[in-house]
Amino acid sequence: MAAVLDEEPTGCVCDAQDVRRLLIAGAMLPTRTRSHLEQVLPALRCALLDGSYYPGLVRRVCRRRFVKALEAGDARAAVVVSILREIYAVEAHARAEGVDFEELGRRRHRDSRPLIDRVHRIIGDLAGRATPKSPLGQAVAYAVNQWSTLILFLDDPRVPLSNAHVERQQRRTAIGRRNFLFAGSDDSARRFAILHTLIVNCDLVGAPSFEYLRDIFRRLADDWPMARIRELLPAAWLADQHRQQQPSDRAVEPIEPVDDVVAAAAA
Secondary structure, eight states, X not given: OEEEEESSOOOOOOOTXXXXXXXXXXXXXXXXXXXXXXXXXXXXXXXXXXXXXXXXXXXXXXXXXXXXXXXXXXXXHHHHXXXXXXXXXXXXXXXXXXXXXXXXXXXXXXXXXXXHHHHHHXXXXXXXXXXTTSHHHHHHHHHHHTHHHHTHHHHOTTXXXXXXXXXXXXXXXXXXXXXXXXXSSHHHXXXXXXXHHHHHHHHHHTOOHHHHHHHHHHHHHTTOOGGGGGGGSHHHHHHHHHHHHSOSSXXXXXXXXXXXXXXXXXX
């Protein structure tokens, strides 16, 4: 399973994790190497954002290491942890206000970039003073080595700051990993990967998976056109369900009888 950013509009709705145009893609691959993953990406027309290559994961690991150093009693890590908390607060405020990617990019440039620059200066200062094998030294070394990945979100507002919601989706993959070894054949494994992708993305956007699968199987059986297949993706399907549930027309106000209108005017 891999987190990807969809490069084409899907009409999907946004949830609390800011999953606009974020998908979870499943595929049957012979190994876990990046080369095999990259073979799938051109067909998806998207960007890989998962595993050890996922910048959100790198930022979480970086923050966790400084927290660990602070818990070990090194107060010098407190400043970095505090600044990282401010960066997450910028993202939280943007999500709460439902801003689009353009506005999120402006906020990251205006608010988050100065904070990141400050972290960079502090880490540079600590690099020559922290003991290399201490928790703080290891946190600093990790941040220095991963710096280009850590700051990727500043130039691409599509890149989420955290991948916690993606990691939660990976649990079901880990739980079923041994069963997945016995799919029967490569073709069966590919079909399972497709179904797994749909189920995981239903959970990601909050779509009821049973109702979703029942509806799209019915539509596919009725010769749904392939040119409109993107409309059956979980996020787009859920958005369509929300539109259908909204009242189509405003309630028509009752017209008063003529006699009552005349009486009211004469009063």
